[in-house]
Amino acid sequence: MTANQEGAARGGRRSAYNFAYLDEQSKRMIRRCILKAMAVPGFQVPFGSREMPLAYGWGTGGIQLTASIIGPDDRLKVIDQGADDATNAVSIRRFFKKVTGVETTEQTSAATIIQTRHRVPETALEERQILIYQVPSPEPLKRLEPREAETRKMHAYGEYGLMSVQLYEDISRFGHIATTNSYPVMTNERYLMSPSPIPKFDNPKLGKNPAIQLFGAGREKRIYAVPPYTQVRSLDFDDHPFKVQRWTQSCSLCGATESYLDEILMDDKGQRMFVCSDTDYCATRKESQQASSNDGTSGSPAHPSREAEKGPNS
Amino acid sequence: MNAVSRQIRPGRRQPLLSVSHLTKAYGRTLGCEDISFDLFPGEIIAIVGESGSGKSTLLNCLSGQMVPDKGSVVYAMQDKGPTDVLTLKEPERRRLMRTDWGLVHQNPRDGLRMAVSAGGNIGERPMGLGARHYGDIRNEAQDWLTQVEIDLSRTDHHPKTFSGGMQQRLQIARILVTRPRLVFMDEPTGGLDVSVQARLLDLLRGLVMNIGVAVVLVTHDLSVARLLAHRIIVMRRGNIVETGLTDQVLDDPHHPYTQLLVSSVL
Amino acid sequence: MAYVAVKGGEQAILNSHRLIAEERRGDAAVPELTVRQVAEQMGLAVDRVMCEGSVYDRELAALALKQAQGDAVEAIFLLRAYRTTMPRFAVSNTLDTAQMAIQRRVSATFKDIPGGHVLGSTYEYTHRLLDFDLLDPAPCEDTKANIADRPLESGVGRAFDSIRDEGLIEVETAPAGQQAVFDLTREPLSLPAGRDQRLQNLARGDEGFVVGLAYSALRGYGAAHPYVGETRVGDVAVEIVPEELGFAVSIGDITVTECQMLDLFGGSELQPAQFTRGYGLSFGKSERKAMGMAIVDRSLRCRELGEEARYPVQDEEFVLAHTDNLEAAGFVSHLTLPHYVDFQADLQFIRQLRREKSGDHLDKEAAE
Numbered sequence: 001m002t003a004n005q006e007g008a009a010r011g012g013r014r015s016a017y018n019f020a021y022l023d024e025q026s027k028r029m030i031r032r033c034i035l036k037a038m039a040v041p042g043f044q045v046p047f048g049s050r051e052m053p054l055a056y057g058w059g060t061g062g063i064q065l066t067a068s069i070i071g072p073d074d075r076l077k078v079i080d081q082g083a084d085d086a087t088n089a090v091s092i093r094r095f096f097k098k099v100t101g102v103e104t105t106e107q108t109s110a111a112t113i114i115q116t117r118h119r120v121p122e123t124a125l126e127e128r129q130i131l132i133y134q135v136p137s138p139e140p141l142k143r144l145e146p147r148e149a150e151t152r153k154m155h156a157y158g159e160y161g162l163m164s165v166q167l168y169e170d171i172s173r174f175g176h177i178a179t180t181n182s183y184p185v186m187t188n189e190r191y192l193m194s195p196s197p198i199p200k201f202d203n204p205k206l207g208k209n210p211a212i213q214l215f216g217a218g219r220e221k222r223i224y225a226v227p228p229y230t231q232v233r234s235l236d237f238d239d240h241p242f243k244v245q246r247w248t249q250s251c252s253l254c255g256a257t258e259s260y261l262d263e264i265l266m267d268d269k270g271q272r273m274f275v276c277s278d279t280d281y282c283a284t285r286k287e288s289q290q291a292s293s294n295d296g297t298s299g300s301p302a303h304p305s306r307e308a309e310k311g312p313n314s
Numbered sequence: 315m316n317a318v319s320r321q322i323r324p325g326r327r328q329p330l331l332s333v334s335h336l337t338k339a340y341g342r343t344l345g346c347e348d349i350s351f352d353l354f355p356g357e358i359i360a361i362v363g364e365s366g367s368g369k370s371t372l373l374n375c376l377s378g379q380m381v382p383d384k385g386s387v388v389y390a391m392q393d394k395g396p397t398d399v400l401t402l403k404e405p406e407r408r409r410l411m412r413t414d415w416g417l418v419h420q421n422p423r424d425g426l427r428m429a430v431s432a433g434g435n436i437g438e439r440p441m442g443l444g445a446r447h448y449g450d451i452r453n454e455a456q457d458w459l460t461q462v463e464i465d466l467s468r469t470d471h472h473p474k475t476f477s478g479g480m481q482q483r484l485q486i487a488r489i490l491v492t493r494p495r496l497v498f499m500d501e502p503t504g505g506l507d508v509s510v511q512a513r514l515l516d517l518l519r520g521l522v523m524n525i526g527v528a529v530v531l532v533t534h535d536l537s538v539a540r541l542l543a544h545r546i547i548v549m550r551r552g553n554i555v556e557t558g559l560t561d562q563v564l565d566d567p568h569h570p571y572t573q574l575l576v577s578s579v580l
Numbered sequence: 581m582a583y584v585a586v587k588g589g590e591q592a593i594l595n596s597h598r599l600i601a602e603e604r605r606g607d608a609a610v611p612e613l614t615v616r617q618v619a620e621q622m623g624l625a626v627d628r629v630m631c632e633g634s635v636y637d638r639e640l641a642a643l644a645l646k647q648a649q650g651d652a653v654e655a656i657f658l659l660r661a662y663r664t665t666m667p668r669f670a671v672s673n674t675l676d677t678a679q680m681a682i683q684r685r686v687s688a689t690f691k692d693i694p695g696g697h698v699l700g701s702t703y704e705y706t707h708r709l710l711d712f713d714l715l716d717p718a719p720c721e722d723t724k725a726n727i728a729d730r731p732l733e734s735g736v737g738r739a740f741d742s743i744r745d746e747g748l749i750e751v752e753t754a755p756a757g758q759q760a761v762f763d764l765t766r767e768p769l770s771l772p773a774g775r776d777q778r779l780q781n782l783a784r785g786d787e788g789f790v791v792g793l794a795y796s797a798l799r800g801y802g803a804a805h806p807y808v809g810e811t812r813v814g815d816v817a818v819e820i821v822p823e824e825l826g827f828a829v830s831i832g833d834i835t836v837t838e839c840q841m842l843d844l845f846g847g848s849e850l851q852p853a854q855f856t857r858g859y860g861l862s863f864g865k866s867e868r869k870a871m872g873m874a875i876v877d878r879s880l881r882c883r884e885l886g887e888e889a890r891y892p893v894q895d896e897e898f899v900l901a902h903t904d905n906l907e908a909a910g911f912v913s914h915l916t917l918p919h920y921v922d923f924q925a926d927l928q929f930i931r932q933l934r935r936e937k938s939g940d941h942l943d944k945e946a947a948e
Contacts, residue, residue: 017665026664046768051660056907057914081921088917090589118921136914147897149771157405161412161442165427165434168441171448172433172470174933180925199925219907221768237448245928262920263927277921341848 020067021099026050030068030223034214037225042187043155044138049221059092060218062115062134066096069130069214070113075103077111082119082260082277089117108280118181120202122259122281125211127228133196135217138224140184140194160192163235171240180245186233187226200234201244201260207232249274254285328390330355330496330528331376336385338371344552345371349385351547351557355495356526360543360560362533362575368552370500373532377417377498378407389496412439416489420501422481425488426473432459432484433469439492458487463517479510483517490521497522499531503538515541536575540564548572604649618642627835627864628652632905633659634765634784635666636834636863653786653905660906663765670820673828677816677838677861682732684813687739689842695736700813701865739810740842740855749809749842749855771897778880778900782873783861785903791868794875797893802879804893806858809842813865837862839870843878848886856885 018024026048033047052060070076078093080086084106092115093104105111108123117134125131141151144162154160163184170178177183183200187193195206196215206213206226213226226232236242250257252273259281261274276282329352338345346368353359361369374380376387378399386398392414399407411417419425426435436455437445445451456466462483464476473481482502489497502518503511519542522529533539539546539560546563548556548571556569567573605612619626619642629641633656641659648654684700687693699705743749755774762770764780773781782790797804815835819828839860847853858878860870879893880900892898902908 021665023665023667046770048766048768050664051657051906052664053661055657055913056910057912058910058917060910081918085589086918087589087593091593094590094593117917118919136911148901149897153404153408157408159408159412159442161438164441164445165430165438168437168448168451169431169434172431172452175936176929176932178929180929181922197919197922199921201925219911237451238446239449245925247928260921261924263924277924 017099019072019100020070020096021053022050022064022067027068030064033223034065034069034225037214037223038212038227040191041226041230042185042191042193042224044222044224046221047223049218052218054092054095056219057136058088059115059117059134061216061220061223062117062132062218063092063095063216064218065132065214065216065223066113066115067099070096070100070102072100072102074112075105075110077105077108077114077280078116079114079119079121079278079280080117081262082121083279085279106280107284108278118197118199119260119277120198120205122256122276122278123284125209127210129211131209131211131213133198133213133215135194135196135215135222136219137182138194138215138217138220138222140182140192155191158190160186163192164237167235167237167240171237177236177240177242183242184235186235188230189233191224192235193224193226193232195232199245199260200242203232203234203242204244247274251276251282254282254289256282256285327354328396329353329388330357330390331530332386332388332396333376334386334388336372336375336382336387338375338380338382344368346375346549346552349554351554353496353528353530356528357545358522358529358531358543359545359547360531360533360539361547361549362536362539363549364534364575366551367549369532369534369549371552372549373498373500373530376530377415378411379417392495412442413492414494414496416492416494416497418482418485418489418497418499418502420504422473422478422485425485426481428474429472431470431472432464432476435473435484435488436491439488443492454491458491459484461490461521462487477510478506479514482506482514486518486521490525490527493525494527496528496530499529499533501533501535502531503533503535511538518542536564548575604647613646615639615642615646618645622650624865625650625652627862627866628787628869629655629659631863631866631869632656632784632786633663635659635663653909657906657909670822672831673819673821675816675818675836675861677812677836678737679735680812680814680816680836680838681734681833682736682812682814683835685736685739685810686808687810688808689740689810690742693739694741695733698732702867738840740840743855747854750845750857752857769900771900772883773896773900775877775881778896779859779861779873779877781900781903782876785873786905786908787866787869787872789903789905789908790876791872793879793893793899794872796891797875797879801891802893803882803887803891804875804879805844806841806875806878807843807855808871809840809855809857811837811839811867811871813837813867835864837865837867837870839867839874841871841874841878845885851885856881 020027029048033045037043037045049060050064052063054060054063066076076093076096077084078089080089083089096102097104108114108121112128113130113132114121115132115134120131139148139151141154141162144166145151145154154162167177170176179200181199182194182197183203185193185195185203185206195203208229208231209226210228212228215224234242245260247261249261251259251261253275256276259276259278262277264273264275265271266273331353333352334350336349337347349372351359361372363369371380375382382400387400388396389399391397391410399410402410417425427438430438433452433455436458437451440451440454456469459466459469464480464483468476473484476484503514506514515538522542529542531539531542543560546558546560547554548563548569550571556563556567556572563572564576567576619638622642622645625645626638626641629644629652630636630638633641633644635641640662641655644655644658645652647658682698684702685695685698687697738744740749762774762776762780764777764784769777769781796802813835815833817830817833819830821828841858841860842855843858845851845854845856856878858874858881860873860877862869862873876893876899880896882889882894883896889895
């Protein structure tokens with residue numbers, strides 16, 4: 001993925017931004033950190049996070065990762081909470097369209113780079129794909145030990161007893177491990193890692209995944225990675241094994257029973273429905289169902305705009 | 315580690331801990347100077363003296379909380395035999411501290427996780443060593459709660475709801491759970507009522523004798539030393555002024571300073 | 581249908597942008613503010629944006645303020661994001677504030693100081709009465725302040741130089757063997773932080789937060805006993821050494837505020853009793869910021885001076901990790917982003933707990 005040196009966007013009298021916004025020096029610095037992160041799976045590599053034109057906490061880590069690896073031939077998908085049309089996903093996609101002009105898509109299988117906040121797509125990823133997570137708090141030990149000087153040592157020396165104490169406390173209090181998202185994992189049996197605030201439902205997708213998974217925390221200035229086919233184990237106890245969420249409902253739109261469901265409030269009398277949080281997954285299923293039942297009719301009303309959006313000024 | 319190997323046979327066995335010429339100064343002020351002594355497996359040694367005598371400096375240097383200027387602290391490590399712990403790398407020292415060693419703080423708040431239940435506090439060291447079975451961890455924690463006479467109904471309570479004496483007993487259970495061979499205690503009964511002190515001392519004595527752990531006990535209280543220690547080291551102005559078997563030193567003190575200490579207690 | 585509510589993000593964003601533009605412009609009957617006007621007449625706001633935005637450019641800072649509708653933190657954000665894309669031509673020599681062309685210079689330590697106190701422009705002795713004359717634009721009258729006949733000497737020493745020569749003030753020397761100054765804009769904060777990192781962090785830090793911390797140090801949540809050794813405001817030359825020339829050339833002057841706090845230090849085993857220093861420097865006229873910075877700098881030196889660290893302002897990691905208003909504001913505001921997925925996970929969990937609890941209840945009843 002070579003970067004285009006030409007200024008991709010011109011706006012205002014002073015500015016002529018580089019391809020993908022960041023200057024090439026910064027991109028190289030970030031790529032070096034990515035390589036280091038790939039070499040030591042789960043280890044948090046400090047990096048010189050730049051101030052981006054989007055606010056800290058809004059995906060600056062993921063944006064910097066995407067910016068430093070994206071090339072003109074890439075096809076980008078951005079999701080927030082599983083949805084392509086969530087406001088911040090739209091905003092980040094627009095940003096990259098503006099500063100790179102690359103093609104964007106909502107189809108998981110069509111994307112080469114997927115930037116995500118809080119979900120892993122339901123559709124299985126492939127070797128040619130890179131999944132980029134936006135990470136608010138990269139340090140899984142932070143709530144137990146606020147001092148970075150100390151947590152760094154705990155990682156270095158593999159002192160992870162404290163994390164188990166947290167899980168122990170959950171079980172003794174609730175009868176279960178209460179962590180429902182950001183559920184801590186052990187990567188490559190060496191580094192304790194936060195999978196970012198994905199629901200624990202998505203944790204099993206991290207391990208042995210053919211795609212490259214990169215994690216970027218802009219405000220906290222850390223990058224970490226799970227290389228393809230790396231072992232990722234969710235922490236648990238022998239007698240309280242890791243379990244994912246299950247719903248008694250199925251998706252009201254596509255009927256899926258195996259996907260993560262969002263609860264939608266229908267009115268103020270408590271009427272609810274459950275639909276897939278992954279909008280592309282849901283729409284793809286609906287389309288194939290409709291295609292098999294009646295040929296040639298219109299697509300899903302709920303997920304209408306799925307065609308690849310092309311060019312900077314489409 | 316069988317029961318036999320834990321018995322005290324000074325002279326014939328290797329010392330567990332051998333301190334040589336330990337010196338620590340703060341600028342021009344002396345902390346402790348040229349301290350040497352041996353500690354044998356299962357032995358309890360009390361370091362006594364007034365505040366400012368250097369006993370806390372010595373404890374801090376021995377337990378790895380402070381780096382001395384000179385000297386060595388050789389410990390008979392389980393995996394590699396006698397080793398100067400001052401030369402250990404940080405991860406090894408930290409590992410030693412949470413497995414084969416323990417430190418009982420004067421203030422239990424410094425040694426406990428106040429926002430973690432009693433069971434979790436005791437379970438931390440086993441979990442750090444890889445215990446992965448919740449039921450087993452909890453059973454072991456409750457076994458230790460029983461040993462330190464804390465009601466099992468308090469297993470899931472936070473230490474902040476405990477009395478000072480209970481907190482101190484919990485702190486001890488939290489350390490002894492990994493069956494360390496050496497424990498440092500810094501005024502373990504300080505800050506407790508006299509009646510609570512007596513019960514704690516009694517309990518400590520029973521536990522320590524039972525599992526045969528060696529103890530370096532720092533105290534200004536000679537009655538604590540008399541009750542617990544086999545041997546006494548008397549310190550003054552950073553130096554050892556007298557050392558010997560507890561009864562010997564307390565009943566027949568030789569050094570004028572020791573005589574003064576003993577008489578001021580009586 | 582309610583499900584439609586999470587759709588249409590793109591259109592909503594575009595509309596939101598239009599709405600901002602409309603609100604920024606306000607009543608079209610009122611003449612539009614020019615960037616020049618902001619730069620000239622909102623000078624102190626511009627100074628703050630330059631300082632925390634880490635770019636000395638009055639026009640850009642004024643533009644940022646105009647674009648941000650006067651919101652300083654938003655303007656700082658705009659300037660910082662712009663700064664990210666700027667190439668770096670050179671690293672300047674150390675500013676020589678001793679050679680400052682002084683506009684203001686005061687010391688709280690001695691009544692008479694060599695070179696004299698210079699009050700300069702300060703709000704300190706104004707009465708804070710709303711000036712209703714400013715309600716209406718007035719013709720520019722010739723109300724210039726009286727200017728001294730001869731300019732102040734340049735190169736006046738610090739007010740406390742006399743006692744420094746007595747050895748009563750800590751001597752500051754550059755750390756030996758340090759190759760390059762840490763650059764916080766290129767590398768992440770690395771703890772424990774050297775003084776270079778700390779001072780950069782505080783200079784870029786949020787004024788309100790830094791001043792609040794300094795206040796806490798004075799009010800008992802800290803050990804500060806500071807005296808203003810000297811505060812000076814004025815212009816200093818920025819010099820660089822171009823590689824092809826090999827000697828320093830001045831590339832222009834910038835206005836800065838410098839504050840040196842002297843703090844009573846009772847001495848330790850290693851150091852005699854003396855006055856120790858805290859240092860603050862800000863772009864433009866930002867005296868409050870420079871003073872707050874100097875107090876916090878001194879408080880954070882507690883470890884180096886062997887003092888006990890008991891309070892937030894003495895806790896390096898606490899202070900340095902939370903000064904940056906971009907980081908702070910961004911993270912707080914990100915809570916408005918959807919958290920449907922996480923919330924759903926927690927919701928499921930709470931339902932499960934309640935179900936189990938009522939299940940327990942039923943089991944017990946059944947057993948009875």
